[in-house]
Amino acid sequence: MIIEHVEVKNLLDEFNDLISNSQNIAIFTRDIELQKEEKNTLHSFIEKAESLRKAENRNYSEPELNLILCLEISAEAIQSEVSMLINLKEGNMDAAWGNLVCAQNQTSIVASNHPFSNGDYLNGYLARLDAYEKLIFPKMMFASAGGIIRETKCSICKGDYEECDHMKGKMYNGQLCVREIHKIDLEEVSIVENPANKLCRVLTIERNGKMVDTLTLKGKTTGNNV
Ligand SMILES: [Zn+2]
Structure with a gap:
């Protein structure tokens, strides 16, 4: 070293x-x-x-x-x-x-x-x-967004990510390369078991005719379900 x-x-x-x-x-x-x-x-x-x-x-x-x-x-x-x-x-x-x-x-x-x-x-x-x-944690279901990416930016060189040589997830001189998506035409949201992003999860489920939190099974009255 x-x-x-x-x-x-x-x-x-x-x-x-x-x-x-x-x-x-x-x-x-x-x-x-x-x-x-x-x-x-x-x-x-x-x-x-x-x-x-x-x-x-x-x-x-x-x-x-x-x-x-x-x-x-x-x-x-x-x-x-x-x-x-x-x-x-x-x-x-x-x-x-x-x-x-x-x-x-x-x-x-x-x-x-x-x-x-x-x-x-x-x-x-x-x-x-x-x-x-x-x-x-219980077994969870996730949401995955699919669509056509129209505009991306590289966090290292600030150029178009598709055009430059940097790779997302790799470090360059103490900086992590992130592929920033600036424009996307959303086509579908699907429910998947193995998502790219595990923060994008199903938040509520129906149980005994009532919407409940997927983690606690406590009743939920407001909020989105994903
Ligand atoms: Zn770059």
């Missing part, structure tokens, strides 16, 4: 210490107040890493910049996991689901971009998140 700059090396050491403590707190039975404190500690680390990544005149190499971004997103993933536990305890099931999906997405981004690893070291963590999904 080639890390030239001492502040990047120090950040990595700080991350390793932080994460071993966070993983000890990201367990359901731990005290909720400790978990709230841990979220703040993780937040401070994320801010520190971001300011280092965006600092000018430091001449960090591309692997170093991508490493810093990977550390930020890894800390965000644990923060999402801790938030999920807090929301489960406080009865905010909808938010807890959102936290789980964020943790999964964030971990996948790091696994496919880590500059000094093939990402296999995250398989155990991804399996842990998958276990949460299967054990804590």
Whole structure:
């Protein structure tokens, strides 16, 4: 592993210490107040890493910049996991689901971009998140939008995504490439089991002649059903 700059090396050491403590707190039975404190500690680390990544005149190499971004997103993933536990305890099931999906997405981004690893070291963590999904939440149905994409933009070069060479989900000099869809002609919305976006889910179902929340089965009187 080639890390030239001492502040990047120090950040990595700080991350390793932080994460071993966070993983000890990201367990359901731990005290909720400790978990709230841990979220703040993780937040401070994320801010520190971001300011280092965006600092000018430091001449960090591309692997170093991508490493810093990977550390930020890894800390965000644990923060999402801790938030999920807090929301489960406080009865905010909808938010807890959102936290789980964020943790999964964030971990996948790091696994496919880590500059000094093939990402296999995250398989155990991804399996842990998958276990949460299967054990804590009901089997869910999702909505998938289909249509003709008319205008896209690349978050790296700001040009037309279809024209440039950047790839969505890949990091470039500490920046994640996102394919932004600016115009789409929506053709259909279908219900699917394996969606591209697990945040786009069916929110209510009919049960005993009444619309209820898919997560809690509590009655719902307002809101859309997707
Ligand atoms: Zn581009």
